[in-house]
Amino acid sequence: MKVRLLVGVLVGAVSVSQAVEFTPYVGVGGGVASIQTESGVRFDPGGVIEGAGGVGITGGIPIRTELAGSYQWNNISIVDGDWENGKLTSGVLMANLYFDIMDFSANYTYESGDLEFVPYFFGGIGAAFYDISGAGVDDDDVAFAANLGAGFGWYLTGNLVLDAKYKYAFGQDMEVEVPDSGEVKVNTAAHQVQVGLRYMF
Structure with missing residues (x-):
């Protein structure tokens, strides 16, 4: 009985490993970025561009999984009414994990018609490189960063996805x-809306 159970477990593990598929991909995108206003610091809406590579x-x-x-x-x-014409830029490197809401038996290349629209949610951690300048201020910093979000992919072809x-x-x-204002706390949290393309190999 124990031998049969062990054989069954081994056969099941082999069948699962055979079913696992890895699909590399690359993606590019961009959009609008809006920073939250706190402590008297106000930002104009800005922009964001992003490139990524990963494996489905x-x-x-x-x-x-994505970098x-x-x-x-x-x-x-x-x-605080004293500083204008400043600029905040950030370069961010992030390791992300995406969960796609689709049939467990499907794969990441569209063939059968059941992958045209795929919602997802994600999260990740990484590092941010901030630079702030203008009106006598020039400062930079490196800090821990994270992100959370959700979206959808729309398959335009078998491999090309609108994201x-x-x-x-x-x-x-x-x-x-800041001159004439003293030490000012600058919030870096941002809301981003992005549209791009993803190619699944």
Whole structure:
């Protein structure tokens, strides 16, 4: 009985391993980025561009592991009424994990018609490189960063996906010395809406 059970477990493990598929992909995108207003610091809406590469894994819960790099820029409109024409930029490197809401038996290349629309949600951690300048201020910082979000992929062809997502990106706040205002806390958390393309190999 124990031998049969062990054989059954081994056969099941082999069948699962055979069903697992790895689908590499690359993606690019961009959109609008809006930083939350706190402590008297106000930002104009800015932009963000992003490039990513990763691997889709099927054969169980469909997931994607991804390494993404992004660049965001926002003009500072006012800080406590004393500082104008400043700019905050951030370069971010992030390791993300995506959970795609699709049939467990499907794979990441569209063949049968059941992968045209795939919602997903994701999260990740990484590092952010901030730079703030203008009106006598020039400061930079490196800090822990993270993001959470959701979106959907729309398969235009068997491999090419139109990607749209919302991302909440956040990290450690900056503290900078502003002339005539003293030390000012600058919030770096941002709401991003991005549209791009993803190619599944």
